[in-house]
Amino acid sequence: MNSLFEYLVRLGDDSLILGHRLSEWCGHGPILEEDIAMTNISLDLIGQATTFLEHAGKVEGKGRSEDDLAFLRYQKDYKNLLLVERPNGDFGVTMMRQFLFDAFRKPLFERLVNSKDEQLSAIAAKSLKETTYHLRHSSEWVIRLGDGTEESHQRVQDALDELWKYTAEMFVEDEVNQNLTENGIIPSMEGLKEEWNATVTSVLDQATLTIPTNNWEQHGGRNGKHSEHLGFILTELQYMQRAYPGMEW
Amino acid sequence: MTNKEWPLWEVFIRSKQGLSHKHFGSLRASDEKMAIENARDVYTRRSEGISIWVVESSNIVASDPSKADSLYDPSNSKVYRHPTFYDVPDGIEHM
Amino acid sequence: MSSRIRIFVVELLSQMKEQDISELERIFQEKIDQDIKIEPKDWMPDNYRKTLIRQISQHAHSEIVGMLPEGNWITRAPNLRRKAVLLAKVQDEAGHGLYLYSATETLGADREDTIDDLHSGKAKYSSIFNYPTLTWADMGAVGWLVDGAAIMNQVPLCRCSYGPYARAMVRVCKEESFHQRQGYEIMMTLMSGTIEQKEMAQDALNRFWWPSLMMFGPPDTDSKHTKQSMEWRIKRHTNDELRQMMVDFTVPQAEAIGLTIPDPDLKWNEEKGGYDYGEIDWDEFWNVVKGNGPCNKDRIDTRRKAKENGAWVREAANAHAEKRKDRKIA
Numbered sequence: 001m002n003s004l005f006e007y008l009v010r011l012g013d014d015s016l017i018l019g020h021r022l023s024e025w026c027g028h029g030p031i032l033e034e035d036i037a038m039t040n041i042s043l044d045l046i047g048q049a050t051t052f053l054e055h056a057g058k059v060e061g062k063g064r065s066e067d068d069l070a071f072l073r074y075q076k077d078y079k080n081l082l083l084v085e086r087p088n089g090d091f092g093v094t095m096m097r098q099f100l101f102d103a104f105r106k107p108l109f110e111r112l113v114n115s116k117d118e119q120l121s122a123i124a125a126k127s128l129k130e131t132t133y134h135l136r137h138s139s140e141w142v143i144r145l146g147d148g149t150e151e152s153h154q155r156v157q158d159a160l161d162e163l164w165k166y167t168a169e170m171f172v173e174d175e176v177n178q179n180l181t182e183n184g185i186i187p188s189m190e191g192l193k194e195e196w197n198a199t200v201t202s203v204l205d206q207a208t209l210t211i212p213t214n215n216w217e218q219h220g221g222r223n224g225k226h227s228e229h230l231g232f233i234l235t236e237l238q239y240m241q242r243a244y245p246g247m248e249w
Numbered sequence: 250m251t252n253k254e255w256p257l258w259e260v261f262i263r264s265k266q267g268l269s270h271k272h273f274g275s276l277r278a279s280d281e282k283m284a285i286e287n288a289r290d291v292y293t294r295r296s297e298g299i300s301i302w303v304v305e306s307s308n309i310v311a312s313d314p315s316k317a318d319s320l321y322d323p324s325n326s327k328v329y330r331h332p333t334f335y336d337v338p339d340g341i342e343h344m
Numbered sequence: 345m346s347s348r349i350r351i352f353v354v355e356l357l358s359q360m361k362e363q364d365i366s367e368l369e370r371i372f373q374e375k376i377d378q379d380i381k382i383e384p385k386d387w388m389p390d391n392y393r394k395t396l397i398r399q400i401s402q403h404a405h406s407e408i409v410g411m412l413p414e415g416n417w418i419t420r421a422p423n424l425r426r427k428a429v430l431l432a433k434v435q436d437e438a439g440h441g442l443y444l445y446s447a448t449e450t451l452g453a454d455r456e457d458t459i460d461d462l463h464s465g466k467a468k469y470s471s472i473f474n475y476p477t478l479t480w481a482d483m484g485a486v487g488w489l490v491d492g493a494a495i496m497n498q499v500p501l502c503r504c505s506y507g508p509y510a511r512a513m514v515r516v517c518k519e520e521s522f523h524q525r526q527g528y529e530i531m532m533t534l535m536s537g538t539i540e541q542k543e544m545a546q547d548a549l550n551r552f553w554w555p556s557l558m559m560f561g562p563p564d565t566d567s568k569h570t571k572q573s574m575e576w577r578i579k580r581h582t583n584d585e586l587r588q589m590m591v592d593f594t595v596p597q598a599e600a601i602g603l604t605i606p607d608p609d610l611k612w613n614e615e616k617g618g619y620d621y622g623e624i625d626w627d628e629f630w631n632v633v634k635g636n637g638p639c640n641k642d643r644i645d646t647r648r649k650a651k652e653n654g655a656w657v658r659e660a661a662n663a664h665a666e667k668r669k670d671r672k673i674a
């Protein structure tokens with residue numbers, strides 16, 4: 001197995017699937033300004049997916065383009081976190097999902113900027129700027145909703161309770177990561193989870209939300225074992241490529 | 250459920266270093282952080298700016314256009330404020 | 345004061361008022377005639393204000409409802425580049441809606457009230473968005489034809505007499521220049537593709553051609569607002585003039601990539617230096633305007649649902665802002 005390819009696919013798929021989810025909001029946001037903001041984040045994520053998957057294709061060396069990878073794999077070959085394929089739910093679920101993810105992505109990219117793989121380092125540097133903004137946006141919304149009305153507090157607490165079990169998967173260190181760290185291609189991820197914890201605790205505290213006590217961890221996406229939701233995402237995502245195979249668009 | 254609208258904000262953007270902030274438009278936001286972020290998302294989608302000011306529209310005091318005559322016309326007669334009022338001999342440059 | 349004197353004074357005052365107004369109207373029309381822009385706090389006739397609010401909010405609604413037929417295809421776009429372009433385009437439309445709602449607010453209209461008028465069916469929007477987008481080629485046809493028609497309408501509006509509307513239009517036109525091009529590029533790619541792709545492109549043109557010609561509104565003979573709007577320089581060209589331009593610009597573009605305009609009566613008229621085109625089905629137009637288009641109900645329901653589902657979010661943000669203010673004071 002090519003660890004770097006696998007790792008880049010994970011990064012690309014996280015961006016691709018979350019970008020897809022956010023794009024579902026376009027035209028349906030709670031207010032015009034936020035519609036535009038969510039689309040911006042979605043655009044950033046689709047852009048990240050494009051560069052990660054393009055690089056992955058080159059690293060793999062079998063001539064697969066970013067579009068081949070994005071549109072023409074089978075479900076089990078997508079390696080995104082289960083978290084990012086969760087349905088949008090209400091705006092509270094979407095923002096909580098975004099926040100939990102952004103709080104992980106920012107310190108991750110801060111580390112990946114130091115990757116020995118030049119291309120990965122460059123993509124991480126660009127993505128870091130975007131993610132810093134995403135995290136600010138999602139944190140502020142989690143705080144507003146948590147410390148807003150009784151209804152919004154309840155909704156966003158429910159969202160947190162629902163999504164919590166998917167967060168552990170972000171920090172799994174398996175042979176893919178270990179290989180890359182040992183070969184010095186990616187830096188050590190030491191302290192990543194602690195940083196995430198600190199951000200999450202601080203924001204949830206300001207949002208007057210309670211961290212769930214149920215610590216059950218739901219894993220699977222990183223190994224291609226997805227929830228039922230991914231199949232439906234791929235049905236839309238791949239529709240054109242499957243219905244009209246091999247054509248230029 | 251109340252349907253109270255978010256306050257209206259006016260957005261001013263400095264499009265590049267060396268220029269002053271210019272009025273770009275307005276938007277709705279519930280607080281100043283959101284106003285800045287919305288301004289960034291709405292008005293700088295094509296990287297039109299490097300610095301953003303937002304101010305709640307209700308905080309802007311505007312002059313009354315029907316009094317424009319008394320406010321601005323007097324300065325029309327103060328031509329000495331304009332550099333072209335002064336003759337400079339031919340051949341003198343950089344002035 | 346005796347009652348007779350009082351009546352006399354009231355009459356005198358109302359006469360003075362009328363004189364004042366006609367004087368104001370004269371000054372107003374003079375400014376318009378000299379192409380001096382009218383700004384928000386300037387005096388303006390009630391009808392000018394009402395006409396503008398109606399037109400600008402219709403325009404804003406069209407941008408917002410217009411997000412939906414294209415938004416439809418974002419999750420199904422055929423590759424990453426097209427997906428990003430489509431997302432950016434639909435997002436621009438949200439931005440343009442926002443600029444335009446802001447312009448109506450300078451006239452004293454409240455944005456949410458304006459939007460409620462859309463949801464209740466009281467306010468209209470461009471009827472083209474009541475047609476469905478059925479294939480990917482529709483993204484091409486919409487960009488090329490619908491945005492093409494929109495630009496043709498909007499460019500003259502950059503010189504509209506009302507300052508905030510004109511300024512919004514300048515931004516919109518600048519940003520929209522890529523919209524039409526990306527649509528045409530989609531069509532061009534399809535027309536140099538497989539038979540299925542060519543059929544898809546032709547089918548999209550067949551469905552969108554006539555509705556896009558209808559976008560310029562009823563023929564001049566039936567247009568009730570045109571004359572006054574031209575006098576006020578809100579409008580610079582008549583509906584039929586713009587429609588003619590659209591046909592003349594588009595026909596060669598279609599021919600260049602091998603598409604056939606679905607109009608058997610279309611032919612070049614040397615004398616007028618433009619194309620003659622077939623009869624537009626105005627019956628269909630008025631029906632779609634009245635709500636009988638294929639998607640009227642879906643579009644409005646979708647927008648209404650978005651607003652309703654967002655109510656708790658907007659309320660929470662307000663509540664949070666209040667709490668923060670209170671904490672600052674305390």
